[in-house]
Amino acid sequence: MEPNGILIYGQLTENYTIEPVVLELLTKSRELKQKLWNQRVMTCIIGPRINYDEIIKTLGEYVSDEVIVVCDDRLKNYDKEYYSYIFTEIAKKNPSRVILIGATNQGKEIAPYTAAELETGLTADCTNLDISDNNLLLSTRPTFGGQLTADILCSTFPQMATVRANVFKSEKQWITPNVTFDWFDIDKIPKKIEIIEINKKAKSFNNIENAEILVSGGIGACHDNGFALIHELAYKLKAKVSGTRGAFEKAYISKSQQVGQTGKTVAPKLYLAFGISGANQHLAGINNKSKIIAVNNDKNAPVFKYADIAIIGDLFDIIPKLIDEIDKEEEYEQ
Numbered sequence: 559m560e561p562n563g564i565l566i567y568g569q570l571t572e573n574y575t576i577e578p579v580v581l582e583l584l585t586k587s588r589e590l591k592q593k594l595w596n597q598r599v600m601t602c603i604i605g606p607r608i609n610y611d612e613i614i615k616t617l618g619e620y621v622s623d624e625v626i627v628v629c630d631d632r633l634k635n636y637d638k639e640y641y642s643y644i645f646t647e648i649a650k651k652n653p654s655r656v657i658l659i660g661a662t663n664q665g666k667e668i669a670p671y672t673a674a675e676l677e678t679g680l681t682a683d684c685t686n687l688d689i690s691d692n693n694l695l696l697s698t699r700p701t702f703g704g705q706l707t708a709d710i711l712c713s714t715f716p717q718m719a720t721v722r723a724n725v726f727k728s729e730k731q732w733i734t735p736n737v738t739f740d741w742f743d744i745d746k747i748p749k750k751i752e753i754i755e756i757n758k759k760a761k762s763f764n765n766i767e768n769a770e771i772l773v774s775g776g777i778g779a780c781h782d783n784g785f786a787l788i789h790e791l792a793y794k795l796k797a798k799v800s801g802t803r804g805a806f807e808k809a810y811i812s813k814s815q816q817v818g819q820t821g822k823t824v825a826p827k828l829y830l831a832f833g834i835s836g837a838n839q840h841l842a843g844i845n846n847k848s849k850i851i852a853v854n855n856d857k858n859a860p861v862f863k864y865a866d867i868a869i870i871g872d873l874f875d876i877i878p879k880l881i882d883e884i885d886k887e888e889e890y891e892q
């Protein structure tokens with residue numbers, strides 16, 4: 559079969575909805591497929607035996623021409639070996655020009671397995687995609703510590719990329735997809751790892767990727783009660799707390815709260831940056847549609863070049879003032 563179209567890994571959330579990055583990839587694929595003779599876009603979903611109507615409807619809203627569902631109750635929880643094997647077999651059965659996978663923890667495990675099995679290249683952690691003049695996937699990713707971006711063309715097929723969440727917007731249109739259910743004999747999938755028990759970490763607190771407001775701290779906040787103030791302000795604003803790699807290295811935040819090239823990519827409506835210098839590697843993790851308010855006591859801090867509102871001052875003075883203003887506003891409303 560001739561390679562045709564774009565295959566997307568349709569990662570599900572723990573609650574069996576579609577991961578937002580899949581909808582972002584589908585939206586971007588509408589633009590890519592126009593440059594690929596309008597070839598089909600397929601999404602492959604792997605999960606337990608549940609009703610997939612809502613999921614398929616959502617994928618139709620974001621214009622997946624075809625949806626391939628593989629379901630079995632032994633696929634209830636993500637299992638690296640089962641999921642990687644099944645997705646790769648689906649890719650073999652449906653040879654496509656391009657394979658796109660979200661650069662999530664799952665995606666980062668599945669993509670290299672699939673690339674190795676299909677004997678093709680993989681561009682990881684992309685921040686943009688296009689189709690080149692000679693119809694190859696043009697994958698853009700940060701390089702040299704985020705100082706530069708590299709446009710990468712791979713000459714082997716299928717052309718594979720993992721893409722960070724929040725770098726593309728997701729926009730609805732509407733089609734009714736063709737749906738195929740596929741079946742695998744799970745017992746025959748080669749396995750080296752046996753999952754004995756799954757202990758899930760409470761993660762809602764640290765989940766910064768879908769936050770509307772982020773209150774973020776850098777090294778400038780990493781002493782005295784800097785981060786306590788940041789947490790208090792975040793609480794008042796119903797926001798989440800994030801920070802720089804410096805703040806992570808000083809153990810004021812967890813790795814899952816780090817924004818940037820080696821952390822998370824975020825797209826809040828409002829990003830409040832306290833004591834953050836504005837290194838490229840940090841800013842690479844903030845969607846360019848987010849409004850940034852930066853507070854820094856150095857008027858030459860690079861972050862000010864990117865801030866929508868720049869406040870030159872000491873965060874230890876400014877945060878308590880902001881908290882007071884919010885308290886006054888709340889009293890006034892009561």
Ligand SMILES: Cc1cc2nc3c(=O)[nH]c(=O)nc-3n(C[C@H](O)[C@H](O)[C@H](O)COP(=O)(O)OP(=O)(O)OC[C@H]3O[C@@H](n4cnc5c(N)ncnc54)[C@H](O)[C@@H]3O)c2cc1C
Binds near residue numbers: 837843855
């Ligand atoms: C390969 C690579 C990958 C990287 N990945 C990431 C990444 O994913 N995320 C990331 O964040 N970094 C990353 N980094 C590190 C990055 O280069 C910077 O070193 C880091 O972002 C700086 O963190 P910072 O802004 O907290 O600290 P600093 O650069 O030290 O800035 C602290 C700022 O606080 C200000 N300040 C101090 N006191 C106060 C005060 N009282 N009130 C107000 N302002 C104050 C200072 O003026 C200064 O501008 C990476 C680096 C490399 C080489």
